[in-house]
Amino acid sequence: MTTVRRESRETAADAVSRGPSGRGPGRGGNRHRAEKPGASRRHRGQWSAWAFLAPVTVYLIAFYAWPLYRNIELSLREYTVRSFVQGGAPFAGLDNYREVIGHDTFWPAFGHTLLFTGVSIVFQFTIGMALAVFFVHHFPLSATLRALFLVPWLLPLIVSASTWSWMLNSESGIVNAALGLAGVDPVNWLTSPDYALWSVIIANIWIGIPFNLVVLYSGLQAIPAQIYEAAALDGVNGWQRFWRITFPLLRPVSAITLLLGLVYTLKVFDLIWIMTKGGPADASITLATWSYKLGFGNLLPEFGPGAAVGNLLIVIALIFGLIYIRIQRRQAAGS
Amino acid sequence: MRRFLRTGAGLILTAIMLFPVYWMVNVSLTRDTDMRADPPHLFPVNGTLEGYRAVLDQQLPYLSTSLVVGLGTVLLTVALSAPAGFALAKLRPRGGGALSFILLMAQMIPGIIMAMGFYAIYLNAGVLNTVPGLILADSTIAVPFGVLIFTAFMSGIPDELLQAAVVDGANRWRTFVSVVLPVSRNAIVTVSLFAFLWAWSDFVFATTLDGGGDHRPITLGIYQYIGNNNQQWNAIMATAVVASIPATALLVIAQRYVAAGVTSGAVKD
Amino acid sequence: MKAYTAALLAITMAAGLTACGDNGGGDAASGSYTIWDPYPQFDDSSAWVTLLKKCGTDNGVTVERTGYDTTDLTNKALLAAQQGNSPDVLIVDNPVVSTLAEAGVLTDTGVTSLDTASIAPNILAAGQIEGKTFGVPIGANTLALYYNKAVLADAGVDPATITDWAGLTAALEKVKAKGRKGITFSAIGTEEGSFQFLPWYWGSGAQLTQLDSPQAVASLQLWADWVTKGLAPNSVLNNTQTTSWQEFATGDFAFGENGTWQLENAKKTGFEVGIIPIPSQAGGVAPAPTGGEFVSVPVQSDSARYDVSGKLVSCLTSNDNLLATDTTLSYIAPVAAVQQQQVAQNAALTVWVDAVNAAKGRTSDNLGTKYPKISEPLWTAFQASLSGSKPPQEALAAAQQTAASATK
Known part of the structure; x- marks a missing residue:
């Protein structure tokens, strides 16, 4: 029950919680506070802390544990439509996992998932950051324009995805019409195996920019103006200011943004489903899309393999989550 | 002068970003026969208001359902995640770290799997196709995010402020209600905004859990125009346009508060 | 915060209260029968829903109708059956019938004593597995080539x-x-x-x-x-x-x-x-393949319900009602007599009647x-x-x- 033990137990929440507030003084403050109180006080603290957490814990168990359990159970049994309804599906161990990993679609889907997620996040984040830095200076209409940047978010995905597939249509899409004016041959954005994946990535980047903009912008707001003023006195120019001051101070917020971006992007399926159905011939299929296709995209659902692919995705996210914590801890130890 | 240059650049950037939205508006005004014209019409020449007529006749009840669901989700999300954020940030219980890691990972469960799990529960509980049922489901999108943001934000509140309240004889609950919540206004607004947006644009939960019945949200109202074999695209896009107007208004208003940020503003130190 | 707690309470209570209410299948005594269809485009004031309600009243029960998006309906039906909470009457796309029948979700027409003698065999075939019939087609459609007269000329x-x-x-x-x-x-x-x-x-x-x-x-x-x-x-x-x-x-x-x-x-x-x-x-x-839906009766734990469910299906697929429904849906009737009436009303349908008669079920x-x-x-x-x-x-x-x- 000593503070030493507490420090060693520090995990994600602490890392995360320190995140955005992790400007120098705040962080140190937290540490010191943790060391002050006596043992009995801490004990009482535990109870009341869990009292505050109780609603969320109950909620978590009630609403996440059951679907997750169902998904694992689905993936470990050999379900047919009949046994799905009537029960009695035989236990199949890891057969479903073996089946999906051995499937022709697995490695393409895996590679596309990494590419889709990686490229989407890099561009969403970079563009979001650039826009956040741009909007942090006040100018006429800045608040309104910033709000307008969030409009894409308000659109139901079926609408934004359909609009994109409209614009990228080979025959009558505006993008090809514009390329035609510039003298470029039309591109079969959605129907060529070479471009389909890039098309959905472009649409996904567009959809993800508002989220990155809002969170990063809020992070920028937290950087005290005095720091910039001091830097200005030292004769630091704009570019240096970004790399030496803004970026390091924004690191905790950036980490959260990237992690959330990762979690949200890994599981994108509806956008791809609406735009290309993962096609042509699996050219734009990702693990999430494949999972949906197996479970729901056919007249005859294959629940077992579908759930297995879904669980593999969760494992991938888990790995990234652990890497994140690792990095956070090392940084905390280093600073 | 520099400021106006920025406004100019901002206008151009916004125009690029919103081009797909413009395209949606354009389609909403286009006649069925011109939808696939090659080359496409940049402006809705021979436009039609047919889509909007259909929407105004049929979609208004869906809009109000969406509004109720959105606001309900906001209340539920804040009520659940603010105390949790406070506990994780300031009371730091053992196991809290694991809890928030689980919260983060919980979001990885594909929405459709969540929805299927909910479906079985809801069907037996009889809350299928009800507004409270949908609110509960929609909140699962926002609660983990809310906890994360509140935790991050509240750990920035100086301990001295809390200790002062304790010295005045307040217990933890009173401290939370009368000290922590008021200074966390911006975090509340941010979480509310996100919760609202997610609930507003949710489709997977809506279609699985609220696909029939009288109280359907606007994302499903769109489905009226997606028949078995046919889709009325101008009406679909018109619905989207109409649906985004109230939400955009809300956004522009809320932006003033979000501007102060996820992480700052509450405590000027 | 009080307000939030109150709101939370209100939501939980509302959820609790509705939980006590009627759900899904209901029981025979309630006189309420549920119907799921894939026509969300029709609201309560439409001819289709009016017809459903009327078939209910004619048989002394009230009909609770829900229209779902067609792509969702298969999974909804499977999940509902898994929970033992199927609707009394289910209208689904024809290639899905065999999947649902395989899953044991649907009763065959022997159980509900439905008469399918007048239905065109090529349309009915999509709903038949190993000699048993799992529903009655409500209408059929198929494919043909539309052409632009001016372009061809x-x-x-x-x-x-x-x-x-x-x-x-x-x-x-x-x-x-x-x-x-x-x-x-x-x-x-x-x-x-x-x-x-x-x-x-x-x-x-x-x-x-x-x-x-x-x-x-x-x-x-x-x-x-x-x-x-x-x-x-x-x-x-x-x-x-x-x-x-x-x-x-x-x-x-x-x-x-x-x-x-x-x-x-x-x-x-x-x-x-x-x-x-x-x-x-x-x-x-x-x-060409046949499209169109089948009206079917899902398995219920209370077999006493089949009697009325069967009557509802008969009502929906009676010749007069077929004519009205298929005209609304722009379908061809699965019954020769009604096809003749359709052609009499609209000569342009002749091509389509021929096409439907030459068509073939995908699951046939x-x-x-x-x-x-x-x-x-x-x-x-x-x-x-x-x-x-x-x-x-x-x-x-x-x-x-x-x-x-x-x-x-």
């Missing part, structure tokens, strides 16, 4: 002379030579694409049990050649039947492969539209639940071939391998 093509593939391709080339576009269809990678490919596939004489037969390769070669020669646009790969229709409606295309349901829209295009049946390779009309030939496992490799194959990643022969050989291992 301009190219000097007489549509009446198009009776085989060679004639059709020749016509497309003439149209293209005049600077217009040939044909549009939907080759999307879903069941919708398979639905559109089947008339050509079957029209070559190919069977679904042998995806890489020479006939099958010939049919895919036909589509692939059209795309490579520019007789069909590249966008067919991503076209749904709706987007394909929109392309046809621009007036640039000579032909559009589409369904019965577009008949009303054909009047709105602003140009004159004609219809010919889809030709087979050797000449004559190719069998006792394929049942094997069909979905064949259809998916099939659409994967034409997607691969049309996008240029694999030649037809290779694509279909791969498809046959997948289908064979999935259906063995």
